[in-house]
Amino acid sequence: MRAQNLIILLLLLISCATTDSGGGASADKEFAWIENSDFNQESAIRFNPREDEFPTEIANIDSLSKESLARLPEPKLETVIDGGDVISQVAGLCYQRRFNDSLSVFRKNYEKYNLNPSFWNQMGTCHLLQGNYRKALLFYNKSRDLKKDYAPPVNNIGVLYLK
Numbered sequence: 028m029r030a031q032n033l034i035i036l037l038l039l040l041i042s043c044a045t046t047d048s049g050g051g052a053s054a055d056k057e058f059a060w061i062e063n064s065d066f067n068q069e070s071a072i073r074f075n076p077r078e079d080e081f082p083t084e085i086a087n088i089d090s091l092s093k094e095s096l097a098r099l100p101e102p103k104l105e106t107v108i109d110g111g112d113v114i115s116q117v118a119g120l121c122y123q124r125r126f127n128d129s130l131s132v133f134r135k136n137y138e139k140y141n142l143n144p145s146f147w148n149q150m151g152t153c154h155l156l157q158g159n160y161r162k163a164l165l166f167y168n169k170s171r172d173l174k175k176d177y178a179p180p181v182n183n184i185g186v187l188y189l190k
Contacts, residue, residue, distance in 0.1 A: 121153035
């Protein structure tokens with residue numbers, strides 16, 4: 028009896044393994060867009076306080092642009108977005124109110140920047156700009172957890188409480 032059950036189970040597994048559930052498309056065709064490199068683990072980029080500022084071409088525009096992108100006009104925000112720095116790109120997208128685009132950049136770069144307090148601080152700022160104050164507070168506190176003496180989230184929590 029046990030042998031019969033084993034044979035039935037084996038036949039069932041074989042039949043399921045050869046079943047084409049893709050409406051005629053083989054698994055190779057269905058998943059051809061996936062590559063082995065998609066499963067490579069990203070190495071995290073550690074926080075470096077010396078690099079915690081916007082790119083120099085923006086930082087040289089005026090003294091306020093080092094502090095906040097809120098005062099920059101649209102064309103200058105495009106310069107920030109196209110500058111190549113991920114955190115500055117996200118900041119620019121958030122200040123342009125392109126929140127879905129910024130979230131997409133966050134998701135793509137999570138593995139690289141998940142230990143970077145600036146990354147979490149900027150995510151909090153995006154939520155603050157959307158009016159999602161509870162989420163903003165969560166992300167600011169995550170930034171503070173990663174680096175206790177990191178001033179930007181403390182400042183932003185103050186702004187949050189003022190609102």
